Amino acid sequence: MKNIKSYAAIAALAFALTACGNNADTTTDTDTANTESAEAVEKVGEATAAGYNGDIKVKVTMEGETIKDIEVDHTESEGIGADAVPTLVEDIKKNNGTEGVDNVSGATVTSEALKTAVDDAIKAAK
Template structure:
């Protein structure tokens, strides 16, 4: 009886895990989108490139953030966003305002790419 219960529980766990594998992936209208958000020292402009299935690149095209502080977020966050395929990444320590501006602008681009 214990073996049957264990086998059923194992099968249910496997089914639960596999059900997430074929989930509904986001689709985008391929192209390059731009947006801006207010950073610590002014606007932070971003350019985000998409293909139909994925976020391909994030570039900061203009900013006036503080050298040595805000520019750490400018350098680090774009790669992290592309690597994790989401704007919901951790902020760079000591550069929270700049990080939040980058994330907000990228989120705006994602929303643009999703709307059809």
């Protein structure tokens, strides 16, 4: 009878120790993977602002907190506002936002409208 009790106690102890196994590595890996995939998700925001020669519409693609792409649809004047748009887009991408981006000389209205639309689109993407 004593042997059966001993075996039962050993079996119960073994079961309890097995059930209390450490799964910390698995949980950490899963949590890290979920965090990384959430940050890698692209979000898109769109906005419009009044330019000098009509509306400036932008579509900003964000990857986490980083500007991945900016698409602009506009009717700004050739040789002035239209020439400023690509320069402004590149400066905004380099700065990852409009802060610190200077207006293009001679195209102040276009510059301000584009920066306003980009800021609004970034907010919409978040």
